[in-house]
Amino acid sequence: MRRPIYDMSVFKERRESLAARMKGGALVLASHPEYIRNNDVHYPYRQDSNFFYLTGFEEPESVFVFRPGQTPETILFVRPKDVMRETWDGFRYGPEATQTQFGVDKTYLISEFDKMIGELLRPCDRVYYRWNIDRDFDAKMLNILSEVRVLVGRSGRGHLPVHDAWELIGEQRLFKSLYDVGVMRKACEISSNAHIEAMRFTKPGVTERQVQGVLLGSFYMQNADREGYNSIVAAGANATTLHYVFNDQPCKDGDLLLIDAGAEYQMYTGDITRTFPINGKFTPAQRKVYDPLLALQKDLIARIKPGIPFRSLQEVTVDALTDIMIDLKLLEGSRQSLIDSQAFKRYYPHGVGHWLGMDVHDAGMSIVNGEPRLLEPGMAFTIEPGLYIPADDMNAPAELRGIGIRIEDNVIVTPSGCENLTASCPKEVHDLESIIGRRG
Numbered sequence: 001m002r003r004p005i006y007d008m009s010v011f012k013e014r015r016e017s018l019a020a021r022m023k024g025g026a027l028v029l030a031s032h033p034e035y036i037r038n039n040d041v042h043y044p045y046r047q048d049s050n051f052f053y054l055t056g057f058e059e060p061e062s063v064f065v066f067r068p069g070q071t072p073e074t075i076l077f078v079r080p081k082d083v084m085r086e087t088w089d090g091f092r093y094g095p096e097a098t099q100t101q102f103g104v105d106k107t108y109l110i111s112e113f114d115k116m117i118g119e120l121l122r123p124c125d126r127v128y129y130r131w132n133i134d135r136d137f138d139a140k141m142l143n144i145l146s147e148v149r150v151l152v153g154r155s156g157r158g159h160l161p162v163h164d165a166w167e168l169i170g171e172q173r174l175f176k177s178l179y180d181v182g183v184m185r186k187a188c189e190i191s192s193n194a195h196i197e198a199m200r201f202t203k204p205g206v207t208e209r210q211v212q213g214v215l216l217g218s219f220y221m222q223n224a225d226r227e228g229y230n231s232i233v234a235a236g237a238n239a240t241t242l243h244y245v246f247n248d249q250p251c252k253d254g255d256l257l258l259i260d261a262g263a264e265y266q267m268y269t270g271d272i273t274r275t276f277p278i279n280g281k282f283t284p285a286q287r288k289v290y291d292p293l294l295a296l297q298k299d300l301i302a303r304i305k306p307g308i309p310f311r312s313l314q315e316v317t318v319d320a321l322t323d324i325m326i327d328l329k330l331l332e333g334s335r336q337s338l339i340d341s342q343a344f345k346r347y348y349p350h351g352v353g354h355w356l357g358m359d360v361h362d363a364g365m366s367i368v369n370g371e372p373r374l375l376e377p378g379m380a381f382t383i384e385p386g387l388y389i390p391a392d393d394m395n396a397p398a399e400l401r402g403i404g405i406r407i408e409d410n411v412i413v414t415p416s417g418c419e420n421l422t423a424s425c426p427k428e429v430h431d432l433e434s435i436i437g438r439r440g
């Protein structure tokens, strides 16, 4: 029999913290749906982050019901044991082993869910659920709400109020525990090592796909679960596409290579971007963009500390990048007018960072009660300024056309500042130039 690879006390502690904020409510979480790629082949399965965060259970076709203060409190509905199906598709825990191995109060077959859920929700004042993730499950949920209303009879009560489960859990996921930070450090270390291997492999003539292969090989050799998101390996002007997806072009002498890739390790992901010259030596034109961008990226990291608004980092970025665009003769006019007219978005159309954790664009709100969120210890996010000059931009100086650069690190706020979890990944010009193309 398989055994869970995680310490179940982690999930129990998370549930206890969440319970304190649920105020008589019950949480209903469905596992992530499975998707067919073709015939009997599925896309690789990954559990829904919230479901995993609270249970550690990775099987599809499951539902977790959490009713703090009720008995039973934690309930998992799971697939049955099935010798034939397990021969084809692999091990299933089934209800009995799930209950003992995953430390929940009660387990049932998933086929019992429709019959039991009404009674389970009946004593609860509200339900936490996220609509619009799984439309089939949404339809089920609507029926459940009607059923619960009928169960309470002529009490005058309406439907159970439904509150957003992702907001509830997201607020907790935003603050990384010591355990979370430990796993994130590992995910970031694996990601950083893979970037270094990709830098060593890169030289004119290799393909974007081969570089992606080096990244993936390194992830798996370090026992990562998978890519945390589709790796972006963008040579030359491909780097001006923010989420470039093709990864199928040659890496040419004289061009830059932008790699945005992160390993997922024990369900947490890194998210690193580095941009470097394919032949190992930046050109003067490339340095004109790279140097001020790197200086800005380092300045942003130095500013991070508890109490500053997360949003202020974007404001600093927009100010600085607009100045850089003016210096580079990409834009003309005063800084303020170019910001007011949003002209800077032509070359910098995204945000400077996002929460990071189990999902690359992780859960958590950046505005709370209408106010910008202030940074607090335990919040993890990316810092990723970029500048992208389209190859066909006839307004841009010719030497800059087709240059796309992003530099992205992953940080966690500490009581006095921040820890850069991806500091081991080179980004200084001399460090990059001494690694690129140097295998072994």
Ligand code: GLY
Binding pocket: 229, 260, 261, 271, 354, 360, 384, 408
């Ligand atoms: N890798 C996606 C991002 O940086 O947001």
Ligand code: MN
Binding pocket: 271, 354, 382, 384, 408
């Ligand atoms: Mn990112």
Ligand code: MN
Binding pocket: 260, 261, 271, 272, 273, 408
């Ligand atoms: Mn990224």
